[in-house]
Amino acid sequence: MTRIFDDDLEHALATRAVHAGQRPDEASGAIMTPIYQTSTYVQTALGEHKGFEYARTRNPTRDALERNVATLEGATHGFAYASGLAATDTVLKLLSAGDHVVSGWNLYGGTHRLMTHIFERHGLEFSFVDTRDVGRIEEALQPATKMIFVETPTNPMMHLTDLAATGALAKDRGILLVVDNTFATPVLQRPIALGAEIVIHSTTKYLNGHSDMVGGMAVTTRDDIAEQLAFIQNAAGGIPGPLDCWLALRGTKTLALRMAQHDASGRAIAGFLNEHSLVQHTYYPGLPDHPQHELACRQMSGFGGMISIELGSTPRARCFVETIRLFALAESLGGVESLIGHPASMTHASVPRAMREEMGLTDGLVRLSVGIEDLDDLLKDLDQALAVAAKA
Numbered sequence: 105m106t107r108i109f110d111d112d113l114e115h116a117l118a119t120r121a122v123h124a125g126q127r128p129d130e131a132s133g134a135i136m137t138p139i140y141q142t143s144t145y146v147q148t149a150l151g152e153h154k155g156f157e158y159a160r161t162r163n164p165t166r167d168a169l170e171r172n173v174a175t176l177e178g179a180t181h182g183f184a185y186a187s188g189l190a191a192t193d194t195v196l197k198l199l200s201a202g203d204h205v206v207s208g209w210n211l212y213g214g215t216h217r218l219m220t221h222i223f224e225r226h227g228l229e230f231s232f233v234d235t236r237d238v239g240r241i242e243e244a245l246q247p248a249t250k251m252i253f254v255e256t257p258t259n260p261m262m263h264l265t266d267l268a269a270t271g272a273l274a275k276d277r278g279i280l281l282v283v284d285n286t287f288a289t290p291v292l293q294r295p296i297a298l299g300a301e302i303v304i305h306s307t308t309k310y311l312n313g314h315s316d317m318v319g320g321m322a323v324t325t326r327d328d329i330a331e332q333l334a335f336i337q338n339a340a341g342g343i344p345g346p347l348d349c350w351l352a353l354r355g356t357k358t359l360a361l362r363m364a365q366h367d368a369s370g371r372a373i374a375g376f377l378n379e380h381s382l383v384q385h386t387y388y389p390g391l392p393d394h395p396q397h398e399l400a401c402r403q404m405s406g407f408g409g410m411i412s413i414e415l416g417s418t419p420r421a422r423c424f425v426e427t428i429r430l431f432a433l434a435e436s437l438g439g440v441e442s443l444i445g446h447p448a449s450m451t452h453a454s455v456p457r458a459m460r461e462e463m464g465l466t467d468g469l470v471r472l473s474v475g476i477e478d479l480d481d482l483l484k485d486l487d488q489a490l491a492v493a494a495k496a
């Protein structure tokens with residue numbers, strides 16, 4: 105089980121991002137944690153080793169990443185996985201058949217699929233509710249409820265959940281609050297400080313930030329949960345390889361800097377889109393007319409680079425995503441390069457249509473992941489593509 109170093113919480117987040125969880129390599133003094141590309145470790149005598157026996161259980165590169173991300177979230181234990189969904193899979197395996205989970209209704213499509221197509225088959229029960237209203241969460245609680253699982257802001261509707269209120273409710277009832285913090289990152293939002301017991305990440309997105317690996321993390325402050333997560337990580341084996349851990353670890357070093365730019369450009373672009381005549385609606389928690397803007401100001405220190413816009417029709421959405429040049433048409437988000445996607449046919453195709461429509465996830469909805477390119481270049485590109493899409 106990877107616990108953070110005792111001094112890892114001493115400094116501010118930007119400092120921790122660069123240094124936490126890492127020590128110069130003992131053999132050489134190398135400042136960067138090496139990629140320990142090994143499956144096993146030599147024992148000096150029967151039962152005598154340096155804490156590493158087999159690389160599914162532990163790997164020094166993975167240890168460094170696990171400590172680093174745990175520290176950024178203000179947690180004490182971290183666990184890395186082969187993907188964000190593998191992290192969620194492991195966290196759901198904390199539960200047993202017959203247990204009930206209250207989940208946000210606007211989850212990442214793959215998370216919804218994992219819950220309904222796999223874990224329901226294994227006897228877990230889920231209620232999907234609109235967690236913008238904490239009252240709905242409370243109403244959905246049952247005697248068997250063991251977990252509340254939310255994303256905030258959500259993908260792609262930018263719905264927020266009041267983490268402090270939900271955390272208080274969960275604590276009161278002895279229920280685990282799990283927060284997928286992929287969108288906000290610990291730079292903009294710290295769920296553990298607000299009452300969450302487990303935080304999940306797709307490190308594929310902002311934590312890595314360079315679109316060159318797939319990975320996930322789960323972190324916690326609870327020793328008993330950490331023990332179970334360590335057991336499942338080793339017993340079920342959904343671990344990442346050392347190269348992917350190293351790439352994610354290199355990514356987190358610049359997380360604070362990158363998020364500052366994603367946030368600054370996100371705010372400017374959301375403002376521009378919100379004023380544009382072709383854009384029927386702009387979903388961004390940083391806009392004063394976002395219905396939960398006040399909550400966003402309270403629980404986030406910035407609003408990030410994820411924006412969704414309603415263009416009103418499939419032909420317009422199609423024309424826009426195919427005309428734009430700097431925003432690459434691709435799934436995923438959170439990289440240094442700007443990306444654009446069509447949730448209804450891409451990331452959220454696995455969510456039933458009726459549920460998509462109920463939450464406003466229409467065929468005219470387009471999602472932007474604003475990268476760190478020059479802001480004026482991005483604005484010019486959006487402007488020209490909207491002008492072309494207006495004729496579609």
Ligand SMILES: *Cc1c(COP(=O)(O)O)cnc(C)c1O
Nearest residue numbers: 187188189212284286306308319
């Ligand atoms: C991408 C994503 C996931 C899944 O992560 P993978 O690394 O693709 O498995 C989970 N939650 C959110 C919010 C995501 O954006």
